[in-house]
Amino acid sequence: MTKVRPGQSPAERPKAAVMEDVAELAGVSAMTVSRVLNAPEKVRPETRARVLAAVRELDYRPNSAARVLVTGRSGVLGVVCFDTTLYGPASTLFGIEQAARNSDYLISIASLPTLNRDWISRGIDRLRSQSVDGVIVVAPHESAAEGLRDLPAGLPVVAVGGGEDLAVPVAAVDQHAGAARATRHLLSLGHSTVWHVSGPPNWIDASGRVAGWRSALEAEGRQVPEPLVGDWTAHSGYEIGKRLARDPEVTAVFVANDHMAMGVLRALREAGRRVPEDVSVVGFDDVPEAAYFWPPLTTVRQNFGEVGRQAFRLLLDRMAGVEDEARRMVEPELVVRESTGVRP
Template sequence: MTTDTDRPAEPERVRAPNIRDVARVAGVSYQTVSRVLNDSPSIRPETLQRVRDAIAELGYRPNQAARALVTSRSRTIGVLGAQTVHYGPATSLHAIETSAREAGYRLSITNISSSDYTSIKSGLDYLMSQSVEALIVIAPQVRVFEAINDLQVGVPYVTLEATGLGTSHSLWVDQVTGARRATKHLIDLGHTEIMHISGPQDWIEAEARMQGFLRELSDADLRTRAPILGDWTASFGYYAGLELLRFRDFSAVFAGNDQMALGLIHACRELGLDVPGDISVVGFDDIPEASHFSPPLTTVRQNFAEIGRRAIELLLGELRGETGLSHEPVQPELVIRESTAPHR
């Protein structure tokens, strides 16, 4: 028979530190700690540092829900996303989360299943129910932004898009300029017959990159060909490459993203063609694997970390009531590697 004395003693539960513990270690009142947590400007620098040191020492984490009740501020930024599984949107989201956390904010994220009006409104309604202080929209289709403009968004918001319309709510990487730089690089290498494998027709980035490609060819007085509409996948680049290379009346290809460029290189290798000896290939995005393709891929790099940082900077500026905030586009960078060479 087992008695109470035979049972092992339950381990004593460790209590999470609270605001009064922080006050005791810092040698201040708990009201002072509260003012520090709420970013009060009246705290002396030495007191602020003592409180921060105590918070770090104890591993104290403020109760966000309780703070929201006291301050009427949720310190939450909503993110409305669509197709964030793709490299570009997913990387932007990561950068936004990092920048928000550094600024003392957290994210509430919802992904819409489709770009119809009902789905977009449902996503917005959900985020507003979370008492978000501001909103970021990451979506690739034009109709998503058209719906956002029609709906009444009652908080500061910024849209990550590539239309280049320069609205007071937009922030974007200059996709047209990136595409022009990629195309000009091929032209400067002596290529005059250049193909473009585009992304999906209803994607803003795909349309912008296509326009940049066509404008650069037109400015160089070169023949323009109808772009091939793809779906961003390596599989599409591979099968499109097999079809295009049956005739091979071109010497270079600008692919709308790095994955389609990878598929195209695969098709070239399978048909016994050398990249860049027979076909030069340029991609777009500079995914982490691009420098490890065979050959390493020439591509256009987008600074997703800068986009995330600037999106949060814009929103915080609006929340503070600042005016004249910069909406200048982020400039892309052409990264030249070994998949392009002079035309022979």
């Protein structure tokens, strides 16, 4: 490989080899080179070997722009996403990446500064202009529904973690089931009802968890307290936790994610309420460090890797022309640790 140093004249810089160069060196036509790369079985083994030798010799890489121009397919998938520092989105993205890599797709990312209809459309447009073969929208927010209403024709799109009303296939963790499971776990420990610290309204996951919690309570005819609304941060959990700690009625809390749960735990402890002796707490996500919270957090594990894989699958189907209105739900799993105990 040749390094270009500042002093070197442009003429000396070897221009990257193109297919024609390979063809010449191998003594064949460009078409044959193309075939060796795309349908090797159609070329006689000896010819193929000569071509491959030439490819290596010249360190040839096909120019994907040229290929895209003629085939219309790029081998790149677009992902539209919001804050990738949040645990959920980051993990989902990671799952998608892995699935894509295994199938030799590359991922292009359009990350949004704000989560709303307009930016989602814009993100999709930017990806589309890059000729991505398909788009996965990771936007677990109400606005996604609108942003996904008028899609460019012919562009396969799937969503991750979207609501029921999306016009596109969806892969998601079953938030309702997870929340219900967490709630039933607390009820089964003898608590008469369960308080809820929710995520921000308009987030699909947040409302799904509220719904699951509510229906589990209603199914057993329990009183349903007003949910307390946080913003996913430990800080908001802490502030809400302080309020909960003041109310002696509160013996069981289902918190919509682990980081807020961490804030709640801290507030309870500061108020002198012991967990789980006085109050039981369940989180959601199972972040890797949840087992090292104080006390170790009972929580609901989401398999983000699986969700990413399912989304990728769905997109592949769509790209292949399969038009099923699929909704792939991934089951979450309750992980019982030490932050939950029997009613005092």
